[in-house]
Amino acid sequence: MRKIYVIGIGAGDPDQLTVQAVRALRQVDVFFLVDKGEDKADLVGLRQEILRRHIGDGDYRLVEVRDPARDRAADGAAYPGAVDDWRGRRADLYERMIIDELDEQAEGDRTGAFLVWGDPALYDSTLAVLNEVLERGAVRFDHEVIPGISSVSALAARHRVGLTRVGRPVQITTGRRLAEGWPEGADDVVVMLDARQSFLHHLAADPVIHWGAYVGTEDEILVSGRLSEVADRIVELRSAARARKGWIMDAYLLRRD
Structure with missing residues (x-):
């Protein structure tokens, strides 16, 4: 066969x-x-x-x-x-x-x-x-x-953070769903391939963001910090990278206090 x-x-x-x-x-x-x-x-x-x-x-x-x-x-x-x-x-x-x-x-x-x-x-x-x-x-x-090393695992490793905290779940979702609201019951959220940059909907909550594009390649870009402080930089970097390469693969972890 x-x-x-x-x-x-x-x-x-x-x-x-x-x-x-x-x-x-x-x-x-x-x-x-x-x-x-x-x-x-x-x-x-x-x-x-x-x-x-x-x-x-x-x-x-x-x-x-x-x-x-x-x-x-x-x-x-x-x-x-x-x-x-x-x-x-x-x-x-x-x-x-x-x-x-x-x-x-x-x-x-x-x-x-x-x-x-x-x-x-x-x-x-x-x-x-x-x-x-x-x-x-x-x-x-x-x-x-x-099985392979996922972009989620690679992202966490490059930022030197764990995906979970003691007694708390982590949720993996999409940009479309995050734009509708923060997932109920989760303080740690991983978002995959968010063409909408839906993290901008959550500036008021000001979570920490660990963002990465092209993780594991020569073009890797990493940004981490309070969302209110780094959101504009991520938007700028993402736009420039997409224009330069014609495509982008990115993911990020949002973490509320």
């Missing part, structure tokens, strides 16, 4: 791969690299550097495909439908790649892999898309998930 590895590769630093991940890389015949366009070509480049660093010029193939476009303007009640539509088109693409590029015969390329930023179980759609492909029944495969 065909086999797919879903390998967490950390937040961007090739040294963040686990020994388990490196062992899995060495079992792969075909790596599927999802291209998100010219602005994000360096994301493919980072994946290629990870392969060069850890397995060299091994006996494997790279298959690059363009990621389907997503309706970024969809909001409110339309947002879940837009995400479902995008995942469905991704499932079409993944299904076709697995059928065309992996061979169930013993002498063929039977093992493929998706290299996922951070950890595949946190804020990523690869597992959901592969499950949809399996549910369709057009192709059979086994799959194994290799």
